[in-house]
Amino acid sequence: xxxxxxxxxxxxxxxxxxxxxxxxxxxxxxxxxxxxxxxxxxxxxxxxxxxxxxxxxxxxxxxxxxxxxxxxxxxxxxxxxxxxxxxxxxxxxxxxxxxxxxxxxxxxxxxxx
Amino acid sequence: xxxxxxxxxxxxxxxxxxxxxxxxxxxxxxxxxxxxxxxxxxxxxxxxxxxxxxxxxxxxxxxxxxxxxxxxxxxxxxxxxxxxxxxxxxxxxxxxxxxxxxxxxxxxxxxxxxxxx
Numbered sequence: 655x656x657x658x659x660x661x662x663x664x665x666x667x668x669x670x671x672x673x674x675x676x677x678x679x680x681x682x683x684x685x686x687x688x689x690x691x692x693x694x695x696x697x698x699x700x701x702x703x704x705x706x707x708x709x710x711x712x713x714x715x716x717x718x719x720x721x722x723x724x725x726x727x728x729x730x731x732x733x734x735x736x737x738x739x740x741x742x743x744x745x746x747x748x749x750x751x752x753x754x755x756x757x758x759x760x761x762x763x764x765x766x767x
Numbered sequence: 768x769x770x771x772x773x774x775x776x777x778x779x780x781x782x783x784x785x786x787x788x789x790x791x792x793x794x795x796x797x798x799x800x801x802x803x804x805x806x807x808x809x810x811x812x813x814x815x816x817x818x819x820x821x822x823x824x825x826x827x828x829x830x831x832x833x834x835x836x837x838x839x840x841x842x843x844x845x846x847x848x849x850x851x852x853x854x855x856x857x858x859x860x861x862x863x864x865x866x867x868x869x870x871x872x873x874x875x876x877x878x879x880x881x882x883x884x
Contacts, residue, residue, distance in 0.1 A: 697859075
């Protein structure tokens with residue numbers, strides 16, 4: 655079945671780059687997403703990538719997709735204290751109303767001074 | 768502010784009690800979703816409604832029912848609450864399934880924290 659896996663924790667120093675990794679099993683995934691969840695809040699869509707792309711950059715965020723290895727990563731450049739949150743990787747297949755988004759368990763990013 | 772509104776934000780129930788979680792969106796979105804979030808397990812889809820008048824089961828529908836009252840509102844009901852249903856519940860909406868990834872992010876409410884004793 656479908657599965658999305660992430661490591662649970664990541665700690666980086668303020669100003670360094672953070673790289674959050676994710677692996678997925680479903681080769682028919684069409685879109686892959688990164689969401690951010692701050693304490694006490696819902697999820698916020700940060701960025702997404704279509705499965706025929708290798709890379710997408712959006713300001714401090716860079717998404718890399720290795721479709722062969724089913725590996726997705728999110729790089730946050732110049733990590734700030736405001737980046738402390740849980741980051742969820744997710745994938746979906748297709749456009750139909752029956753398609754659903756499968757979430758990983760989330761990576762908690764903490765920032766060291 | 769436009770967005771997804773969930774009520775209540777917190778609730779404590781006794782085993783066997785019933786409760787309805789409310790969700791409303793004012794973005795004229797077609798599709799609405801209910802998820803539960805448990806520690807170390809990410810979000811799991813309970814039910815979704817692709818459009819007004821339709822509902823479908825997600826990954827973990829047992830013990831829940833839903834109603835898509837109109838285009839704005841999508842409620843989740845626990846008929847007989849069980850301790851295993853202690854969780855944080857999130858409602859989300861998108862304009863339609865096709866736009867979900869392309870131009871419309873999935874908007875989430877701030878969650879309902881439900882404890883069942």
